[in-house]
Amino acid sequence: MLRGIDVSSYQSSSYDTDGLSFVFVKATEGRTYTNPKLSAQTKRARDAGLVVGFYHFLWPGNLTAQAEYFVSKAPEKAGDILAVDWETTSDGTHASNAEKDRFLRKVKELRPHHRVVL
Numbered sequence: 001m002l003r004g005i006d007v008s009s010y011q012s013s014s015y016d017t018d019g020l021s022f023v024f025v026k027a028t029e030g031r032t033y034t035n036p037k038l039s040a041q042t043k044r045a046r047d048a049g050l051v052v053g054f055y056h057f058l059w060p061g062n063l064t065a066q067a068e069y070f071v072s073k074a075p076e077k078a079g080d081i082l083a084v085d086w087e088t089t090s091d092g093t094h095a096s097n098a099e100k101d102r103f104l105r106k107v108k109e110l111r112p113h114h115r116v117v118l
Helices: 038-047 063-073 097-110
Strands: 004-007 022-029 052-059 083-085 116-117
Touching: 022 038, 022 063, 022 083, 038 052, 052 063, 063 097, 083 097, 097 116
Parallel strands: 004 022, 022 052, 052 083, 083 116
Antiparallel strands: none
8 A cells, every 4th residue: 555645834844754755845836935945844754654745835937937946946856756736825816727738747847757637
């Protein structure tokens, strides 16, 4: 059985890894936010031997800029997974289906050797 969690700045950098197979760490949001615990939370997962993924909280608009920002902040290690968190934003908006698809395509273009998922 695979079991995993996602962590962001709301969780501790010393989260419990017992019984986990993977961890997705929030890397970025929009074009300016980077999770201040990104490095520590990533180290925790790697030290536990877990598969590591990184996610970007997507906002509508500026898809290329958001994709470039995300890949500039998400660590680049073979086997890591890159993901988009596509949901309603704090101001009640959300990226369209087409915007989400453009973002995913751009991330895959920028990091062709990584798995990119929704």
